[in-house]
Amino acid sequence: MSTPLPYxxxxxFYCLFFAVLGVLSPYWGPYLQSRGFSAAEIGxxxxxxxxxxxxxxxxxxxxxxxxxxxxxxxxLACVVALLSFAGVLVPGGFMWMALVMVGFSFFWHAALxxxxxxxxxxxGENTHTYPRIRLWGTVGFMVAVLTxxxxxxxVGVAIVPGVLLxxxxxxxxxxxxxxxxxxxxAPDPEGGLRAVLLQPEVLGLLGACFLLQASHGPFYAxxxxxxxxxxxxxxxIGLLWAVALIAEIGVFLMMPRWLPRLGHRYLLVGxxxxxxxxxxxxxxxxxxxxxxxxxxxxxxxxxxxxxxxxISLIDRYFTGxxxxxxxxIYSSMTFGAGxxxxxxxxxxxxxxxxxAYTFYWAAGVSALGGILAFATLPxxxxxxxxxx
Numbered sequence: 139m140s141t142p143l144p145y146x147x148x149x150x151f152y153c154l155f156f157a158v159l160g161v162l163s164p165y166w167g168p169y170l171q172s173r174g175f176s177a178a179e180i181g182x183x184x185x186x187x188x189x190x191x192x193x194x195x196x197x198x199x200x201x202x203x204x205x206x207x208x209x210x211x212x213x214l215a216c217v218v219a220l221l222s223f224a225g226v227l228v229p230g231g232f233m234w235m236a237l238v239m240v241g242f243s244f245f246w247h248a249a250l251x252x253x254x255x256x257x258x259x260x261x262g263e264n265t266h267t268y269p270r271i272r273l274w275g276t277v278g279f280m281v282a283v284l285t286x287x288x289x290x291x292x293v294g295v296a297i298v299p300g301v302l303l304x305x306x307x308x309x310x311x312x313x314x315x316x317x318x319x320x321x322x323x324a325p326d327p328e329g330g331l332r333a334v335l336l337q338p339e340v341l342g343l344l345g346a347c348f349l350l351q352a353s354h355g356p357f358y359a360x361x362x363x364x365x366x367x368x369x370x371x372x373x374x375i376g377l378l379w380a381v382a383l384i385a386e387i388g389v390f391l392m393m394p395r396w397l398p399r400l401g402h403r404y405l406l407v408g409x410x411x412x413x414x415x416x417x418x419x420x421x422x423x424x425x426x427x428x429x430x431x432x433x434x435x436x437x438x439x440x441x442x443x444x445x446x447x448x449i450s451l452i453d454r455y456f457t458g459x460x461x462x463x464x465x466x467i468y469s470s471m472t473f474g475a476g477x478x479x480x481x482x483x484x485x486x487x488x489x490x491x492x493x494a495y496t497f498y499w500a501a502g503v504s505a506l507g508g509i510l511a512f513a514t515l516p517x518x519x520x521x522x523x524x525x526x
Contacts, residue, residue, distance in 0.1 A: 147316045148257055148271050153278030154309040155250060160282030161302050162187075164362045164379050165290065165372075169298040170235070171363060179232050181485015183239050184359045188481060190243040191474020198248035199255075199466030203459050208256050209318040212249045216313045219246035220306040226299045246306075247474070249313070251465035258453050259319035259461070269390035269446045276390065276442075280383035287376020295372075331460055335467070340455055342514020343406075344471045347448050349507030350410050350440065351472040353417060353500040355480015356488075361420070364493045368424045378430055382437030389442035402447045403515040409444035410508030412436050414501045421497030440504075448472075 170180045198215065202208045222242035228234065261268060282305070289297055334340055365375050396405065416436040423429035448468065456464020480500070487496045 143260055144317055145271060147312070148260065149274035151253060151309070151312050151316050152272055152275035154305060154312055155253070155278070156275035157278035157282040158246075158302060158305045158309065160279035160379075161286050161298060161305065163279075163358050164283055164375060165286060165295065165298050167359055167363050168290075168366065169295050172295045173235075175232065175235070177360075177363075177488045178485045180363075181359050181481050181483075181488065183232075183235055185355075185478040185482035185485070186236055187239045187243045187478075188358075188474055189478035190240055191247045192470045192478070194244045194248045195251045195466035195469045195474065196463065199251060199462040199464075202252050202255070202462040208252045208462065209313070209316060212252050212256070212316075213310070213313040215245040215248040215252075216306070216310040219243075219249070220303070220310050223299075223303060223306055226302075247469070251469040252462055253316075254449065255462045255465045256316070256319050267394055268449065269393040269442075272446070273387050273390040276383050276386045280380050280387075283376045283379040283383065285376075287372040287374075287379075290372035331456075331463060334455055334460065334464075337455075339514055339516060342510055343448065343451055343455075344468065346406065346410065346507045346511035346514070347444070347468070347472040348476040349503050349510065350413055350444060351476030352480035352483075353413055353504040353507070354440070355477050355482070356484035356493075356496045356500050357417075357420070358477060359481040359484050360488060360493065360496070364420075364424060365430070367493070374427075378427075378434050381431050382434040382441075385435045385438035386442035389438040390446065393443065393446040396443075397447060397450060401518055402451050403511065403517055405443050405447040406511045406515065407508050409439045409447070410504050410511060412439040413504035414508070416440055417497045417501035417504060421494040421501070424493070 167180055167184065170183060175183065198211055202211050205211075219242045222238065222245060225234075225238040225241065230238075257271060258268065261271075282301075286298070286301055289301075362375050365378070370378075413436070416433045416439075419429050419433040419436075423433075449465075452464050452468045453461070456467075480503070483499070484496050487499060
């Protein structure tokens with residue numbers, strides 16, 4: 139007898155996790171700016187936050203695959219992230235803030251890859267329906283962006299840490315309500331993790347995803363600051379982020395149909411080509427609200443379409459006892475190293491060359507990702523069978 143899918147609890151966890159991100163992504167940069175940090179310091183702090191994804195998911199993924207205690211690790215990570223983030227309330231300069239960012243993000247970033255593995259294990263053979271659960275994360279992000287943006291206009295950016303602490307607390311509580319899935323019974327690929335990682339299509343996938351996420355570095359670190367410099371209010375910025383999220387929800391609803399019909403390769407290459415267009419529009423037309431709205435609609439491709447296709451491929455390539463580590467490697471290479479390096483480079487470029495040319499740089503990086511994906515990914519992807 140199969141266990142019923144805990145759809146509401148899975149969706150609620152995604153909703154709260156991405157609500158945290160919905161405050162961090164658009165408003166953490168302006169909050170840091172309000173505390174007197176420079177563009178280079180902001181870029182470095184955000185790079186540190188994402189950089190912990192390089193190590194943390196892999197460490198916790200290894201522990202989860204060895205012990206099978208995936209949900210216990212998620213719960214521990216959420217509780218310690220809450221306690222660590224409280225350090226933001228203590229006055230301090232760059233070094234103190236850097237320690238806080240590294241401390242909380244080391245544990246917070248451990249949670250999502252293992253939760254993704256838990257969700258996919260719950261889904262079993264129906265992983266193509268994953269976007270319909272994951273879309274609740276986008277709903278949480280959108281609600282957070284809109285409500286906090288309006289609150290900032292009314293009260294000021296100083297509310298950001300308190301809102302984040304409240305969301306971290308709710309996320310920790312929700313983690314105890316989600317049940318663990320049965321351990322994935324699929325066999326491990328022959329040759330183990332190293333053999334899978336050395337496959338050209340896996341290297342190509344991870345490299346292309348790294349480049350696309352690196353192109354998002356300027357966006358996550360400086361987009362809200364960029365718009366503020368052209369006179370956009372907090373509410374207007376929140377609405378632009380909401381446009382992106384509504385488009386993302388629409389794509390998540392369509393991906394169960396698109397993925398089997400179009401295939402992973404064309405969806406990923408298409409996402410990266412549209413990423414080139416998106417970053418050019420952001421850099422070239424900051425004062426045109428309609429163009430910024432169009433650029434944000436393309437988030438449906440550069441995140442929604444991309445992530446649904448990429449995570450499906452990771453689930454196919456990293457099976458059995460490699461499932462948790464596969465999700466961790468994907469997270470660390472893309473949302474970790476990719477965004478961290480992209481944010482750091484953006485911080486170095488922002489003042490010398492300006493925001494527009496920094497986004498043009500992002501467009502070039504996205505183009506490189508599209509070329510790599512087209513060159514390395516097969517048209518039709520099947521599970522790997524690699525030798526020892």
